[in-house]
Amino acid sequence: MLNFIVSRVLGAIPVLLIVTMAIFGLLRLAPGDAADLLLPDDATDEQVEEMREAWGLDRPVWEQYGRFLGNLASFDLGESYRYRAPVFDLILDRLPATLELSFYALLVAILVSVPLGMIAALNKGKIIDALVSVFSISGVSAPSFWIGILLVLFLSGYMNLFPSSGRVPYGWPVPEVTGFVTLDALLAGAFDKFVEGLSYLALPALTLAFAMIGIISRITRSSVIDAGQEEHVFTAVAKGMTRRAIVRRHLMPNAAIPIITIIGLELGALISGSIIVEVVFSWPGIGTLLFQAISVRDMPLTTGIVASYTVFFILLNLMIDIVYTMFDPRLRSNKG
């Protein structure tokens, strides 16, 4: 197992290099740079040039990339042009907001989609199956910014149930311990603030969860149907096992691997999908930060965030592989 983990981590290094190189190249290919975009309209050409020089943007791209890699080797992601702060600190500062949003979105998605998929599979061909299919396809097809705006209009604007944007209200009294608003509220024993924190999370988390629900419920449905075709299930039925016991002991464990795979993959998509959702809901996470960085060609910040995403995806895949082994004993025995 240790060898497996080490080889996966080492294999990640070329991926990281390729991704950061691609980002550097793409940002460089686009016209304009941070000096152009951050200085005001009436800045003189000399002032723009001076800023370009100060940031090293006048140097060849390979030199800029080399400097970035040199810094990366010492875990220094450089300083953001826009925020004038270390990129690492900025990412760390925003990470809890994005993770918290992703966690609740994932929770909602799993709690809704897995039962939905099961219900659809167990009622294959019936009206309820068709309804779940329609819901799932809607979730996959609808763009998240559109869903977000609809939720704001309906649940916030029309029904006034949830706040329309932001993470906490003005004057939030809960001291920051972990950076996770709801967790901090619980640690402080403020259940009302926990609920208030949830109310701010509701719309962005629902928006983010919506697309996942569609995909996971479809995969759950097909996995359960496939598992139901296995001979051991027929044997279980012949032995007179109850429907509930068959689902719990035969269908669920066998259908779990594809579901876990898709949840893992969707978790990655969740983090990247949060960019749009965070912008729409003024959520102060990494997605908003990346949006700000790209809009002004903030090379260190953009590259730093993308590199962090890459590392996250790699770790995520590694974790999924490890979880596989827990659910499938065959993989465990083949591992050595």
Place this chain on the structure above:
Amino acid sequence: MKTGKRYLAAAAAACLVAVVQSPAIAQDGQVLMVTSTFPMTSPNPHAESNAQMYSVWCQTYGCLGRYNYATKQYEGILVDEWEIVDPNTWRFHLREDLKRQDGGPGPTTEDVLHSYERVLNDPASVQKNIFSAVETIRAVDDHTFEIVTKKPLASLLSYIFDRFIITSKELAEANENPDETAAIGWGPYKLKSYALDQEIVLEKNADFPGIGENAPDVAVFRQIREPEQRVTALMNGEVQIARLIPPQLVQRLEGNPAIDLVDSESIEQMFLALNPKFEPWNDVRVRQAAAHAINKDLIIDRFLMGLATRMDGPLGEQQICYRGPLDYIVNYDPERSRELLAEAGYADGGPSITFYTASGRYISDRQISEIVTQMLGEVGFEVDLQVPEYANLTAAMRAGDLPMYYMGRGLFLDPSEPLSQYLETGVTDRIGYDNPALDALLQKERQTLDPEERCKVVREAAELISEEVPMFFMWAHKLVHGVQKGISWQASADGEIWLSDVTMQTD
């Protein structure tokens, strides 16, 4: 199974509690929540260069003063008097009745010189442009300083007055990171907190002379960039002033008994640039033909729902030096447009042009450009409309690579600087227009220190631009803001909120 049911019941109860929880914020009477659309990226007062942040820093640290759009006069904040000593020297006198917000001394020339140095040399500063025309700043005495310009510059105040933020030298020397640990100035409001990309909280400085009792005690500028959310937040009571409501959302607020709509003119002028460096725009007849083809009134009435003020040239009612409509006005006249195109050699159709526009940067920019494309097509132009990403668009525009584009220029209070920036030979490449007569007029207006004489020269330049049409001025969008009842605020053309002008009804 029983446990499962209990979990389900608990989850349902939690959801119910969450649902019934009202999102309205518990506010004490004098807290004003305001939306903000600009980035909040640094507590360093010199690290951003946009109108909203200038306004925030001006009210907290303090700046020389501001322009009063109602009286059309500059009014001092940290200075109370200023005069022109000679064509290159302006003298300013700092107020002596101010105290620093922590009880320290009022602003001195040492603070002014320290701030000047900081604007020029702080690595985070993006405000050097405000001193592009300044040779130096020198102290006369503790409360008097002089700004020496490189050349006579009649419009100096428009560059610096509300953009030169003054910070304390003493606090900068005593603190390692004064912007975060000692953000204390002399303005009518104190900086209470700054959360990057979230909110800025200001608190009333009760010691500031003349500050109103009903001005908000606390003001929270909350970043909400999406217009839908701004409107919803206002309707829900999450904010009390929602700024910059686009025309298509105004209807949602109309008729709402709890909300007033407040509008004002704007100092951002929208224009079409017709770059004579490229064919066919090197022919003035083609530029005039394009101008005659565009029905601005129709677009304003039908598409912008009346929420824009037509511009005929670079001078409108909000600009310094406006003295009534220009003599040369290009009206909508498609027949005249066709005649001009025929004279220019396009009787059988054409010319082919490429037209660039942004999408989502300005109000309905893409849709407006599509309408303009149709109108130009009606008289014979063959238009290829391109909508690049804004960063690419602006980079290409600055490099002078765009033959025709639709864009806005903010801070168009004094026309001197924007006209020079776009049209004076050799200043920038934005529009490759080269006209010695206009260059001479623009240089002359900068050197004419008598306001009335200067305005005559500005008007002459405006007439020439209107006739030559390297820029075709379209309109200034009206700024529409939603304000909850009980809040009194007169919006000005810069769209910024001067908190001391706001009054809140006390319950």
